[in-house]
Amino acid sequence: MRIKFLDLFSGIGGFSLGFIGAGVKFSYHAYSEIDPYASNIYKRRFPYAEGLGNIKSIQPDNLPEIDIITFGSPCQDISISGRRGGLRANRSSLFFEALRIIEAKRPKNFIFENVKGLFSSNEGQDFDIVLRSIADIGYDGQWQLLNTRLVCGLPQHRERIYFVGHIRGKPIPQVFPISGDVPKTNIILKQIGTIGDDSEATRVYDPRGVSRTIKYGGGMGAKTGLYMIDNKIRRLTPTEVEKVQGFPVGHTDGYSDAQRYKCLGNAVSVPVVEKIARRLIKGE
Secondary structure, three states: OEEEEEEOOOOHHHHHHHHHOOOEEEEEEEEOOHHHHHHOOOOOOOHEEEEEHHHHOOOOOHHOOEEEEEEEEOOOOOOOOOOOOOOOOOOOHHHHHHHHHHHOOOOEEEEEEEEEEOHHHHHHHHHHHHHHHHHOEEEEEEEEEHHHHHOOOOOOOOEEEEEEEEOOOOOOOOOOOOOOOOOHHOOOOEEEEOOOOOOHHHHHEOOOOOOOOOOOOOOOOOOOEEEEEEEEEEEHHHHHHHHHHHHOOOOOOOHHHHHHHHHHOOOOOHHHHHHHHHHHHHOO
């Protein structure tokens, strides 16, 4: 199947890889990203895709008809670990820039990804804003909180909300619920020690379980956690993080470890997107 695809806040292309893994081809492929490192990785991996730059500068009238839009607007102000400023805060307000384009282009579907904290941010008011805003532009939707480990067996305890929007009045494919073959009891994240103070960045975990959520920033072990591997305490390498996130090995090659960690920590887990795409496009 061929679709016209627009990838907003595209990062390093996790959504695109998920759709490609589901057997989807693009007759038109465009992306919007302002981080220079992520944008360069995206351009290198998808050289045929049209780079649109900053989402705020996108003029929908200049775009062709679009079938599917994907986006995961910046979540720092919603995340449990962030300041919890909410959707009206500066960075997370970019959510409304995505809705501006969706309202103008009227894609058949869109997929929105964000952190678990969106459910509870501002005592649940932010998720209410999301639902009302989507309804106001003529879309209905379905959503689920998905754990990367449970959905596709990757060794990472990563919970993210995935919301699939549909034009109101059109046939609605049943995407959710999605379940995996990995039982919940298999999630093991056992702390076995610390280095220094007992902060998140200094805790050492048992590598026989799963990694904790890969993040985009922080020092020492804050991005990946610390693990006792081959009698050495270390964080995961960028290549290991690529595997944990479901990206091809080497996808982020060519940049410093710090930039690779950041790009991978901001990314969606590719196999999770692939499962959603298969349900949405093929009804599998």
